[in-house]
Amino acid sequence: MTSVASRAWSSLFVIGAAVVYVFLYAPLVVTAVFSFNNSDIQTLPFSGFTTVWYEDLANDVQMREALLYSFKVAALSVALAATLGTVLALILDRVAIRGKGVLSAAVVVPAVLPGMVLALSLLMMFRYIGVSPGFTTIVVGHMSFIAPIVMFLILSRLRQLDPSLEQASMDCGAGRLRTFWHVTLPSIRVTVIAACLLGFTLSFDEITVTFFLSGVQPTLPVHVWTLLRFGFTPEVNAVFTLIAAVSLVLIVLAAVLLSGWRPHRRNAPTSAPPIEQPAQTNVLALTYERTP
Amino acid sequence: MSAASEWSGGAIEEPLGERAKAAGIRVGLASPALLWVLLIVLIPNAIMLLYSFWTNGLGTIIQEFTTKNYSQALQSNVVRALLQRTFLIAVAASLIATAIAYPLAYLIVRRAGRYKLPLALLVVVPLWVSYLMRVFAWKIILGEKGVLNGLLQQAGVIDHPIKALLYSKVTVILTLTYVAVPYVFLSIFTALERLPTALYDAAGDCGASEWSTFRDIIWPLSRPAAVIGFAIAFVITFGDYVTPALVGGLQGTMLGSIILQEFGTANNWPLGAAIAMVILVVSFVFLGAVSLLARTEAVID
Numbered sequence: 246m247t248s249v250a251s252r253a254w255s256s257l258f259v260i261g262a263a264v265v266y267v268f269l270y271a272p273l274v275v276t277a278v279f280s281f282n283n284s285d286i287q288t289l290p291f292s293g294f295t296t297v298w299y300e301d302l303a304n305d306v307q308m309r310e311a312l313l314y315s316f317k318v319a320a321l322s323v324a325l326a327a328t329l330g331t332v333l334a335l336i337l338d339r340v341a342i343r344g345k346g347v348l349s350a351a352v353v354v355p356a357v358l359p360g361m362v363l364a365l366s367l368l369m370m371f372r373y374i375g376v377s378p379g380f381t382t383i384v385v386g387h388m389s390f391i392a393p394i395v396m397f398l399i400l401s402r403l404r405q406l407d408p409s410l411e412q413a414s415m416d417c418g419a420g421r422l423r424t425f426w427h428v429t430l431p432s433i434r435v436t437v438i439a440a441c442l443l444g445f446t447l448s449f450d451e452i453t454v455t456f457f458l459s460g461v462q463p464t465l466p467v468h469v470w471t472l473l474r475f476g477f478t479p480e481v482n483a484v485f486t487l488i489a490a491v492s493l494v495l496i497v498l499a500a501v502l503l504s505g506w507r508p509h510r511r512n513a514p515t516s517a518p519p520i521e522q523p524a525q526t527n528v529l530a531l532t533y534e535r536t537p
Numbered sequence: 538m539s540a541a542s543e544w545s546g547g548a549i550e551e552p553l554g555e556r557a558k559a560a561g562i563r564v565g566l567a568s569p570a571l572l573w574v575l576l577i578v579l580i581p582n583a584i585m586l587l588y589s590f591w592t593n594g595l596g597t598i599i600q601e602f603t604t605k606n607y608s609q610a611l612q613s614n615v616v617r618a619l620l621q622r623t624f625l626i627a628v629a630a631s632l633i634a635t636a637i638a639y640p641l642a643y644l645i646v647r648r649a650g651r652y653k654l655p656l657a658l659l660v661v662v663p664l665w666v667s668y669l670m671r672v673f674a675w676k677i678i679l680g681e682k683g684v685l686n687g688l689l690q691q692a693g694v695i696d697h698p699i700k701a702l703l704y705s706k707v708t709v710i711l712t713l714t715y716v717a718v719p720y721v722f723l724s725i726f727t728a729l730e731r732l733p734t735a736l737y738d739a740a741g742d743c744g745a746s747e748w749s750t751f752r753d754i755i756w757p758l759s760r761p762a763a764v765i766g767f768a769i770a771f772v773i774t775f776g777d778y779v780t781p782a783l784v785g786g787l788q789g790t791m792l793g794s795i796i797l798q799e800f801g802t803a804n805n806w807p808l809g810a811a812i813a814m815v816i817l818v819v820s821f822v823f824l825g826a827v828s829l830l831a832r833t834e835a836v837i838d
Contacts, residue, residue, distance in 0.1 A: 251747070258644050265641050269663050269718065272674030275684055279677060329573065336570045342563045351574045359776030359820065361793055365813050366581035369588050369806065389577050450667050452779060457800065466669055473673060473783065482677075485670035496665045 273489065280482035298483040308484065311468035318380070318455075318464055319448035322387035327441050329388065330395025331433070337396070338403045356393035360453030363389060368457050379460035386454045391444040395437075398503075402436040435502050442499040446492040589810035598807065606811035616795065616812065623775060623792040624819070626706060630713035631721070631770035637714070638722035639763055643755075646729040647737075657726050661719045668716070672780050675712045679703045679784070704786025712784050713774040720773065721766035728762030729755070764831035768824050775820055792816060 283295035302308060337349050355363050364386060371382050410432070414424040452466040459467050465488070469481055564571075589606055592599045610616045641660065649656050663671060678684045679702040686698035702708065732755065740750040774780075778793030785791065792812065799809030 255648075258640065259648075262641055262644050265637055265718070266659065268715065269660065272671055272678060272715070273663060273666055275677055276670055276674045329569070332569050333573065336567050340563050340566045342560075342567050348567070348570055348574065351578055352570055354574075354578045357772070359772055359816065361776045361778060361796065362585075362813055362817055365796070365800070365810065366585040367577075368800075369810065370581040370584045372806075373584050385577075392573075446665060450669075452669055453777075466667070469669060470779070473669070481673070485667055485673070489666040489670060492665050492667070493662070 276482050277486045277489070279479065280486045282479065285479065298479045299487075301478070301480045302483050302487075305480065307468065308465070308480075311463055311465040314462050315449055315465040318383050318387060319445050322384045322391060322448050323441050323444040325384070325388045326391035326395050326444055327437055329392040330440065331399055331437060333392065333396040334399035334403055335429075338400055352396065353393040355389040360390075360451075361457075364454040364457035367454075371458075377460065378458055379462075382458040382460075383455055383464065386458045387448045387451060390454065391447055394447070395440040395444060398440045398443075399433055399436055402433050406432055439499040439502040442495045442502075446495050450488065450492065585810050586814065588807050589814045591807045593805045593807050606808045607815075610808065610811050610815060616792075619790065619792045619795060620815065620819070622706070622790075624823075626710055626713065626789075626791060627771050627775040630710045630717055630774045631767050633710070633714045634717035634721045634770050635725075635763055635767045638718050638766060639725050642722055642726040642729050643751075646726065657722075660722045660726075664719045669779065669783075671716060672712055672783050675708070675715070675784050676703060679708060703784060705788045706785075709781055709785045709789035709791070712780050713777065716777075716780070717770035717774060720769045721763075724766035724769060725759065725762050728759045732758055761831045764827055768827050768831075771823065771827075772820055776816055 278291075280298055281294050281296065282291050283293040283297070284291075333352055337345070337352070342348070358366075367382065367386055367389065368378070371378065371385075376382060406429075411424050411428050414428045415421070419427065450466060451464075452470055455464050455467050456470065463471065465484070469484060472478070472481055588598070590602050590604065592601070592603055592605055638660075642657075645653055645656050645660075676683070680686070681698050681700050681703065683698075683702070685702060686695070689695045690698065736754055736758075737750060740754055741747075745753070776793055778791065778797050781789050781791040781794050782797070785794075793816075796809045796812050796816075799805045799812065803809075
């Protein structure tokens, strides 16, 4: 290939990449921009700057109730998912039982099933045992897909830990529980916090599972979804923009926490991967969120 | 039992009873995981399967085994047409997303230098923005009075707004592609990133052009990741009901919309469960077929 031709190819590729970034960000920018547009109709040209949609939002009682409800759901389901996820990770990392390959695949099923299938299977189980849709069902639904994600993050952290630390602790006479409390837990603490932040944004934004499992009181996304199906006010753009801003802050925080840790030194093996490697993988691992 | 698995129990000389006790303790320790699988995975799905074999009778569920729902669903022209359309839409969106994500990931890994990680993160950031917002934004962009029509009118390209932009099969494919790109990118990027740069250098030193290096070395090594990315995109798009409901209109209705109906206004849970099982089986069969393709031609490590 001549250099002229290859340079032409290169610039074509770069232009293509730029187009992809525009494609990825145009919808987000459009929503944010229109949340400040002084008109009921979402069209160009802009009619001027306003914060009236945000004021509407602040005065909207239903929206406030939905927001509060979403917070409660997210807080409880993340707390449960973090506990369960940690326990599951410890089991998969430490306990030697037969059929562990099958077990570790089965454990993550709720996070990889199509959201609708997870929701319907839970919904039918709850109906079968006589639990009507509401707070409990939503929390269980959210917990089901967040716990495997927490587990995934903690498991990859546990595998980086130096086992001799725990052995040393037990050699010094600490029992399993004390060792866990004083040695293992502190070394996975940051990961647990980061996983909680991630789980919170996932729960807060979830619609596919929540829609089927919610009762009379909707969560924020379900409330917005109902608004969108039966008409539309630019207030929705404002709430989207706010949620996006908060999620991004939480995610950046989680990413910083995850990449900030130093991998423990393991007798410096000669073929050690570059130091940045685990951190990088984990920042990207954050995005293994459940499928919608 | 092999010697290796005996070691994991730490008991070579122990009598059989002791060994069984140790195994019992290990199962006890693992019980939260077993309970989790039982309560969240096995039982709900078993109950869904049961429901799909029951029938709906005037507001109550008749708990008698029948395959009526399946024959009704599979013989219904509506369901068959929707199944076909949903499949085509999901395959199209996943293929386009892969076709966009692969070259982008390759370009970023090869050319972005120290901006590699920031540029890669920029591709996945949209995943963290509300799913509803990402879908709804396309309605603002493509609507009859939307941003695109406004831009085109202002530029003098068109006199009257184009109505056909929104509420069609193409709109659904476009939106689902948009949703899928970051997932596919993530899968391909992490794979390409792991390939040692020495591979490219060695091929270059041997006189291979960038294209033949790609075709003979990089593609065979990264193809499984591309297939996995495609498969993730397929699972996401195949079962979606939010996107068709917002931007699909009548033309873009998908199977998920029907299920929504059966669990909502139509209130026929057993039929809805049967259609959900069809979705589950079709995705598994399709993914199984695809994973045969994913078998790697070459491995690194």
